[in-house]
Amino acid sequence: MRNLSPHRHAHVRAWCHADAVELVFLPTYGSWLNWIEAEFAALRYFALNGTDHRSHAEQNTAIASYVRWCDARAQPKVHFAAGSPIRTWTDYPAKAA
Structure with a gap:
């Protein structure tokens, strides 16, 4: 997730x-x-790419169709970057120019 300060709030962590x-x-x-x-x-x-939808409804239909297609084939995302230092950083490394 992004480093938005509310994500680090005590209630969220709890x-x-x-x-x-x-x-x-x-x-x-x-x-x-x-x-x-x-x-x-x-x-x-x-x-959306390469399309020229005649209306918002037509565009929404295309988006909804794609989302339904994805949902029918969805798999849970687990064990993301298990050995990555992203999971263990407490402070971010200094930016280098």
Whole structure:
């Protein structure tokens, strides 16, 4: 997840601990590591690129069709970057110029 300050709030951390949820924060400028970015890229590629929808309804139908297709083939994402230092950083490394 991104490094948004509310994600580090004590209530969020308590909820995560109680529900066995591990928060994995992305490095600064590491949005390309975020799964949702890949999902949006696939959506653009398969449902929107090279199209000329005549209406918002037609565009929404294309998006909904793609999402239904993905949902029917969905697999849980587990064990992401198990050996990665991203999971163990307490402070981010200094930026180098």
